[in-house]
Amino acid sequence: MSPEKKAWIKPFFGELSLNKPKDTIQNRPKLAVNNKRTHAQSEKKNSDWCNTYIPQSVSKLAVHSGKIKEVQIWFESLDNKLLTNSKFLLVSGPSGCSKATAVRLIAKHCGFTCLEWITPMSAEPIYDQCTGGYSYESVQERFQDFIWGATRYRSLNCGISSNQFLLIKDIPNVFLDKPDEFHNIMSRFNSASKFPIVFIVNNEKLVRNLFPTEILEKFKVQEIKFNPITRKSVLNVLGQIIKAEQQHNKLLKVPNSNELNTIYEETNGDLRSAIIHLSFNCMNVQNKTIKTSSTAPKNEHLDLFHSIGRVLYPKRELNSSLEFKFTHNPDNLIEQFAMQPSTVLGFLQENYLTRFSSLIDVCEGADAISAADVMLSSNFMFGVSIYDISLSSLSVAVRGLMLANRNPIKTFRSIVKPKHFQYTNDVDIYHDIKRWFDNEHESPKNILLDLIPFVNELGTDKQKEATKEFCRFKRK
Template sequence: MSVRKKWVTSAFNQISTMDAKGATPPAAECSDGRLSKSKNLKRKLSDDLGTVQKIVNKNVTENMSQKNWLNTFAPSNVNELAIQPKKIAELREWFQHCDSMRNKQPAQICLLSGPSGCGKTAAVYVLSKEFQFYLQEWINPIDQEIIYNLGDQGYGEGYKNSQSEAFKSFLFKASRYRSILGITNDKRRLLMVEDFPNFLLKDGDAFQEILEDYQNYGKSPIIFIVTDSKSRGLNINYNLFTDQLKQKLLIQHINFNAIASTLMQKAMKRFCSIIAMQTEKEMYKVPATVIIDSIVVSAQGDIRNALINLHFAALNGVPGVLVTSLDKPKDSKLMIKKRKSQNSLKSIGKDESITMMHALGRVFNPKYVDNQERFLHNPEDIVDAFVTEPKKFTDMLQTNYLSHFREIEYIAPASNGLSLSDLLFQEYREDTLAHVGLNIAIRSLMVTNKQPITAWLPVKAPKRLVLDHQAKLPKEAAHHLIKPYNVSSNLYNTDYHTYVKILSQQNK
């Protein structure tokens, strides 16, 4: 005889939404005490599972709200954009032109460039919604190499779809065919490319061929969004969209500027009004005015950076954000117009990289604060910016420093400092000496130049002197050198060649 086992219901099955009425356990004979104990245990188990389900639902809701927190502050109309009205008008004219040229050749192409966080993508989203364009954006796939197995091939054999073919397929199919879901039946389509494929960055000719084919066969307008870069090698606007290509394909180029401080303040007020809403009070608190002003100063025209800093500064339970005062010259026009002191965020902010031209200007024309006792730009910051290429920066200083000095008495100590730094660069056995040599070169020029020339002076590139060790001394050098003229070719080319040339011309 076999005794049936007691039916056991899994706790995981009760969490799911499926009803287990079909799996009804058979009735079992038991006493009244065991029956009441089983009912209490089952009731307790159901209560615990209900509590677990509530916690899971709450966590899912919180994760969804935290995941999409940036969309809460997204602009919904043109008035909420923190962009210059002139630039919005230029982009609006292009949308109107695309509306008038609907389903006509050639396809309209626009290039939208500007610094990071100037509102390029947000402007495209808002205007596409206003003109009822369905926006389709190209996003680089995570898996670039997809292997397609054919029916007669074994496992692991097949062909790979290249990234260029995937990009071409997106451009031509998305512009010519409607969605099978019926989302774009009543809307025109607009293609947007912001995340450029990697193969385009290396092959500009392939990109030109793709644009030429799209202009002839594409059915929808396309807009390219490019972020400006200080490095010419990483500047997509310079490498891909050449002047010849823009003239040939009639590409409309619209360049956005960094967001002005007044527009940034207006956007921050809108963000704070959203934070103060009842639905956001559980997550945010409105920060102090000093914190908001510091965020605006630290963002440097980058509204994305300002919004991220505001998000961390306004979170509930987060300690206060530290600020530091900005040093301004006392006789500057800004301090005359505005007596209000400005602060910057101490812990978070936008990283300000120093270019070669900015650093040369700070060295050749140093500015002072506190009654000519302290530099406005710290020499250590300039040294840290070029610590990876000290020799290159010092060569630029040696080539251009003479034209910025007024008196010879200032040039002599500056020249001694540059000579000492050049001597330290020759010591290759100690890496720290290069840092010391760069520091001496920068400080010697900034300290000794008491009255720099403020006129505009072009920057010259350093010249590389190539010495011919096998070359012999010319015959005219014997007439001008002191006997015995036992001079090596290196010494003659570096010290005597210029003077011998001048004396030879005078004797003629």
């Protein structure tokens, strides 16, 4: 697309643009649409079942009916033209729980046209007629333009339905750092526009960051939280898809109910991912059956506590009287820790003690942790990256603990956050001391060790007061 062709008005012929090749649409905000994808596409050997079997009516949504009702009520309340109603809707929930699909369908059902923002992948230079040069527009500006344009002007083909709403699914990354800017845009939108706006966010942290409670109240944002799709609904949808697919593909390998259950467990209520898994499982590769386990699980959904539990309660499988191996491979465990090795090490250190039954084992475990910490701190090694060092030091700790723990205590104890996180602020303590003893030219460490113990006898009243709070040891 040549830059000259880009005028200052960007036409959004959403429904017409469906016929165009896809890549031109992606580069700009587009009017996306109540997708009317038909089975025609699937005949072109299309295995994209997510789009093929997108639900065509509200009743076929796999979402809980209560949530559907909530969204529907919100859309209907817009029709009432009551000024008291909120213009914003925030839909949050884990990925693949049909948030966007549900919103689009319900909106269509209520007679709204959808205008969707899609963050442009690459910036194209814009031809400036005054200066004759090219300039780039930041994503933030574009987003602002989009919102501004969308609130002022209607799509040219809006004759079909008079109502339109903005759907913002991927909020540009710039706003993650600058929530204030985002709130600015929101407040301008709030005052200027007649159209409602729907945000779809799948990240809890993002929600907290961009939509804190005071913002929610200020702009009267209605929040609807979607839950992961239930097992029953997922199985239901998968069943329907299989049935429909069987009609034009007789050779389809139909997974049994066991396999379907595994798909659900691996995807954990993520419908999109479940359908993709299904299509992979159904592939009939020269009539060879593919084991379900060969599909890589989405991720094993082992959170930190789970993995730490596996280290602290090591399970052994005895091969013979002398040989054994661990049920959970330590290498896999180490890879599953999606956290900084030093943090993991902290968690292990804080929690290992209560799982060990004998002192000999404790000793070995403590040794391993101490060695791992030394390794972790040695950044200067030639030819070895810090990443490798940290992984191998974690390996030392994990293997050391697993081997040392011969008879783990099996009772349940919750896993605690490492204490030393809170205790690393000794600089602060020294700062305080400096404030209290500002007439002393000693180093705060020396004041703490030498002077404070005698402060009751020698210090001023103020110092006595200040140190009273701080320097008493809690004794049992």
